[in-house]
Amino acid sequence: xxxxxxxxxxxxxxxxxxxxxxxxxxxxxxxxxxxxxxxxxxxxxxxxxxxxxxxxxxxxxxxxxxxxxxxxxxxxxxxxxxxxxxxxxxxxxxxxxxxxxxxxxxxxxxxxxxxxxxxxxxxxxxxxxxxxxxxxxxxxxxxxxxxxxxxxxxxxxxxxxxxxxxxxxxxxxxxxxxxxxxxxxxxxxxxxxxxxxxxxxxxxxxxxxxxxxxxxxxxxxxxxxxxxxxxxxxxxxxxxxxxxxxxxxxxxxxxxxxxxxxxxxxxxxxxxxxxxxxxxxxxxxxxxxxxxxxxxxxxxxxxxxxxxxxxxxxxxxxxxxxxxxxxxxxxxxxxxxxxxxxxxxx
Amino acid sequence: xxxxxxxxxxxxxxxxxxxxxxxxxxxxxxxxxxxxxxxxxxxxxxxxxxxxxxxxxxxxxxxxxxxxxxxxxxxxxxxxxxxxxxxxxxxxxxxxxxxxxxxxxxxxxxxxxxxxxxxxxxxxxxxxxxxxxxxxxxxxxxxxxxxxxxxxxxxxxxxxxxxxxxxxxxxxxxxxxxxxxxxxxxxxxxxxxxxxxxxxxxxxxxxxxxxxxxxxxxxxxxxxxxxxxxxxxxxxxxxxxxxxxxxxxxxxxxxxxxxxxxxxxxxxxxxxxxxxxxxxxxxxxxxxx
Numbered sequence: 001x002x003x004x005x006x007x008x009x010x011x012x013x014x015x016x017x018x019x020x021x022x023x024x025x026x027x028x029x030x031x032x033x034x035x036x037x038x039x040x041x042x043x044x045x046x047x048x049x050x051x052x053x054x055x056x057x058x059x060x061x062x063x064x065x066x067x068x069x070x071x072x073x074x075x076x077x078x079x080x081x082x083x084x085x086x087x088x089x090x091x092x093x094x095x096x097x098x099x100x101x102x103x104x105x106x107x108x109x110x111x112x113x114x115x116x117x118x119x120x121x122x123x124x125x126x127x128x129x130x131x132x133x134x135x136x137x138x139x140x141x142x143x144x145x146x147x148x149x150x151x152x153x154x155x156x157x158x159x160x161x162x163x164x165x166x167x168x169x170x171x172x173x174x175x176x177x178x179x180x181x182x183x184x185x186x187x188x189x190x191x192x193x194x195x196x197x198x199x200x201x202x203x204x205x206x207x208x209x210x211x212x213x214x215x216x217x218x219x220x221x222x223x224x225x226x227x228x229x230x231x232x233x234x235x236x237x238x239x240x241x242x243x244x245x246x247x248x249x250x251x252x253x254x255x256x257x258x259x260x261x262x263x264x265x266x267x268x269x270x271x272x273x274x275x276x277x278x279x280x281x282x283x284x285x286x287x288x289x290x291x292x293x294x295x296x297x298x299x300x301x302x303x304x305x306x307x308x309x310x311x312x313x314x315x316x317x318x319x320x321x322x323x324x325x326x327x328x329x330x331x332x333x334x335x336x337x338x339x340x341x342x343x344x345x346x
Numbered sequence: 347x348x349x350x351x352x353x354x355x356x357x358x359x360x361x362x363x364x365x366x367x368x369x370x371x372x373x374x375x376x377x378x379x380x381x382x383x384x385x386x387x388x389x390x391x392x393x394x395x396x397x398x399x400x401x402x403x404x405x406x407x408x409x410x411x412x413x414x415x416x417x418x419x420x421x422x423x424x425x426x427x428x429x430x431x432x433x434x435x436x437x438x439x440x441x442x443x444x445x446x447x448x449x450x451x452x453x454x455x456x457x458x459x460x461x462x463x464x465x466x467x468x469x470x471x472x473x474x475x476x477x478x479x480x481x482x483x484x485x486x487x488x489x490x491x492x493x494x495x496x497x498x499x500x501x502x503x504x505x506x507x508x509x510x511x512x513x514x515x516x517x518x519x520x521x522x523x524x525x526x527x528x529x530x531x532x533x534x535x536x537x538x539x540x541x542x543x544x545x546x547x548x549x550x551x552x553x554x555x556x557x558x559x560x561x562x563x564x565x566x567x568x569x570x571x572x573x574x575x576x577x578x579x580x581x582x583x584x585x586x587x588x589x590x591x592x593x594x595x596x597x598x599x600x601x602x603x604x605x606x607x608x609x610x611x612x613x614x615x616x617x618x619x620x621x622x623x624x625x626x627x628x629x630x631x632x633x634x635x
Binding site for chain 2: 129131132133135140144255258259262263266292297299302305306310
């Protein structure tokens with residue numbers, strides 16, 4: 001009994017010392033708790049539907065950040081991974097009658113393959129060339145989709161997939177827990193040695209190569225990882241909407257991902273996730289004026305970027321926290337001395 | 347058939363060449379990937395529609411007004427939305443996407459999503475080996491070639507052209523040589539948007555207007571720029587006609603070709619890039635560090 005009490009007290013001390021000291025960590029904790037406990041309070045199907053879609057898109061936006069934010073390989077064709085996975089999942093489900101737990105991982109593997117196919121020619125290209133070339137891949141595939149309507153369903157897409165699960169609340173828990181889990185995994189990846197190499201490739205690829213690191217392998221790894229996570233979100237989308245249509249491959253889809261990620265702040269993982277959770281419900285909220293919905297959306301993005309060009313969430317984080325000049329540990333902005341090394345914060 | 351293909355190659359190629367040159371000018375000078383470039387082309391077309399159909403003025407007047415107006419809109423949006431965040435490349439990218447979306451939505455609000463058309467400047471057609479060629483098509487090709495020549499003269503023979511080329515080549519050295527780089531960027535933006543507006547004015551009688559008409563040219567324009575080599579005017583010119591021809595061939599020769607035209611053109615671009623990563627006429631720059 002005493003031992004359990006000791007561990008509980010230790011846990012509480014760690015919690016107080018590590019989580020409660022920084023507003024950003026408290027916000028993340030609250031975010032997790034709110035998402036997980038929401039169905040206890042409300043089961044409004046419309047609200048849950050929006051949140052499910054938001055979670056799916058959050059995975060997509062974060063996967064873009066993993067590739068384009070971290071390694072700097074600007075990918076303008078992220079819809080390719082989403083669409084390939086959505087179509088593969090749909091085909092597997094409709095023809096082989098695979099249930100969703102089987103078709104979604106296979107769809108994600110198809111997206112990894114797509115990542116390799118895009119990644120290999122793209123390795124020779126840089127910056128703007130790369131961005132403009134990657135834009136081409138989903139459009140090529142879209143043309144093929146339209147040209148063989150008896151396999152892909154043409155403009156109507158493939159519909160009639162089996163449901164993700166029996167009920168809306170179960171759907172909600174599946175997508176939310178997957179989203180939280182996958183985003184945490186992505187964040188851990190970017191925090192690991194691999195993530196540091198990704199950072200370095202963006203900053204100075206020649207220097208990384210000079211340090212004896214095979215940058216080609218790491219760039220392909222980034223394409224595959226990003227393809228996998230985007231593929232999971234594509235499969236979830238196909239099963240939740242019960243349709244895989246050409247809209248998953250369109251240019252506007254690729255642009256949408258870039259908008260979410262840059263709006264939230266790239267090279268953060270939490271930025272794109274936060275941005276999706278702000279922008280998608282906001283777009284739903286604008287339903288009161290359907291014609292002007294996209295106009296208001298675009299105007300808000302333009303105005304916010306004008307004042308916070310590095311993204312909304314990093315800007316907010318810099319307002320509430322500051323970095324210790326000596327030990328580089330983040331502190332709440334109200335403190336006058338660093339919480340670790342007691343150096344004065346100006 | 348052959349003549350059809352040639353005419354459509356020339357028209358598509360000229361449009362893509364005009365758009366791509368404008369796009370690569372502003373990219374070269376200011377390093378801005380201007381997604382909204384073809385949106386300006388779209389609003390120029392709508393401007394002409396409004397002036398000719400609603401105000402009942404002569405199309406030629408409409409075209410001139412449209413070019414001036416769109417250039418002004420382009421300069422204003424550059425000054426207020428893009429110039430302040432020039433240092434943040436990703437933010438500029440999103441700003442131009444948002445700008446394009448705003449222009450598209452405004453046009454949707456004003457003109458609705460209906461398909462509209464503008465009467466041609468000169469009516470009539472001629473028969474040529476049994477193929478009807480409208481005079482408007484010939485006029486479009488002619489004017490496009492004249493504009494292309496004018497751009498070449500502007501870039502090669504004038505002081506502004508020299509400034510644009512040298513800034514594109516090396517911004518810092520151009521600055522050290524006493525050029526006002528910010529002003530050059532502004533002027534280039536003006537030239538670039540004016541080119542987009544010119545393109546809109548030239549093709550408007552041949553195309554169908556709708557607020558999403560900027561998407562397809564945008565993709566083709568980017569493909570042309572990459573194929574020809576970023577920042578190379580000659581490359582844009584050749585690349586535009588290659589892709590224009592690929593599109594026309596696919597449309598006329600392959601069943602279901604109109605769905606595949608974009609795919610084939612873009613596949614050609616990727617194949618060329620696999621062999622020559624810097625594009626047809628691009629120069630392999632030393633890595634910018």
